[in-house]
Amino acid sequence: MLDVQHLSVAYGVTEVLRDVSFSVREGSVVALLGGNGSGKSTLLNALSGLIAPKGGSVRYLGEETAGLGAHQMVRRGVVQVPQGREVFADMSVSDNLELGAATRSNRKEIRNDMGDVFALFPVLRERRMRAAGSLSGGEQTQLSIGRALMARARLLLMDEPSVGLSPRMVDAVIEAILRLRQRGLTILLVEQNVGVAAAVAEQAHVLKDGVIAYAGQAKQLINNPEVLASYLGR
Numbered sequence: 599m600l601d602v603q604h605l606s607v608a609y610g611v612t613e614v615l616r617d618v619s620f621s622v623r624e625g626s627v628v629a630l631l632g633g634n635g636s637g638k639s640t641l642l643n644a645l646s647g648l649i650a651p652k653g654g655s656v657r658y659l660g661e662e663t664a665g666l667g668a669h670q671m672v673r674r675g676v677v678q679v680p681q682g683r684e685v686f687a688d689m690s691v692s693d694n695l696e697l698g699a700a701t702r703s704n705r706k707e708i709r710n711d712m713g714d715v716f717a718l719f720p721v722l723r724e725r726r727m728r729a730a731g732s733l734s735g736g737e738q739t740q741l742s743i744g745r746a747l748m749a750r751a752r753l754l755l756m757d758e759p760s761v762g763l764s765p766r767m768v769d770a771v772i773e774a775i776l777r778l779r780q781r782g783l784t785i786l787l788v789e790q791n792v793g794v795a796a797a798v799a800e801q802a803h804v805l806k807d808g809v810i811a812y813a814g815q816a817k818q819l820i821n822n823p824e825v826l827a828s829y830l831g832r
């Protein structure tokens with residue numbers, strides 16, 4: 599579904615990603631791990647069109663998409679769930695979900711999809727009239743995922759959804775990702791939590807200083823002390 603080849607990204611003269619190559623099969627969950635500042639968010643931003651790569655190729659469903667803008671990527675179903683969730687705190691839960699559908703016009707389909715999101719995350723239905731800022735961290739994560747689904751995501755780019763959550767809420771995020779996978783969604787999951795990656799992903803890639811330093815089975819990563827120590831700093 600997604601094939602990234604020799605991707606490089608720079609901020610000004612500072613090259614942050616170098617020669618990054620990997621692919622994501624349709625219907626799979628692929629984890630992207632790495633310490634702070636290793637370039638994970640930069641990579642997602644390049645794939646979702648928020649920043650233009652300096653070189654290399656991004657093929658999505660057979661089409662070269664490197665250099666397309668975020669709107670064009672959203673319309674193709676490539677939707678990012680941003681780091682820090684970034685819900686609109688003063689707006690209601692349902693208005694936040696509506697915003698996810700901003701590029702769409704078929705009201706009936708939008709209503710149906712909102713029903714799907716509520717079926718997936720029942721707590722959002724209960725709290726739909728509440729301000730998003732009043733939700734717990736885990737509920738806000740569900741809301742940010744729901745907003746991406748409202749954009750008709752086919753490839754979900756999730757940026758550290760578990761960060762800052764209690765262990766119970768981390769379990770809820772794992773559960774949500776597994777349910778999305780069951781529905782056939784394709785997910786590229788950025789994490790620092792190796793346990794989350796191992797619980798949901800088949801393949802894992804580890805970024806270190808802007809290059810892919812390890813690639814393999816996610817479940818083997820968790821047993822690889824060398825990878826854990828040198829690339830993830832624990």
Ligand SMILES: Nc1ncnc2c1ncn2[C@@H]1O[C@H](COP(=O)(O)OP(=O)(O)O)[C@@H](O)[C@H]1O
Binds near residue numbers: 614632633639640
């Ligand atoms: N907008 C920006 N301008 C300049 N440098 C940036 C910008 N965003 C991130 N960086 C730098 O790029 C590197 C990778 O950052 P980032 O992709 O956010 O890493 P991660 O998500 O893995 O923590 C870091 O050294 C960071 O300081």
Ligand SMILES: [Mg+2]
Binds near residue numbers: 638639640681
């Ligand atoms: Mg980041």
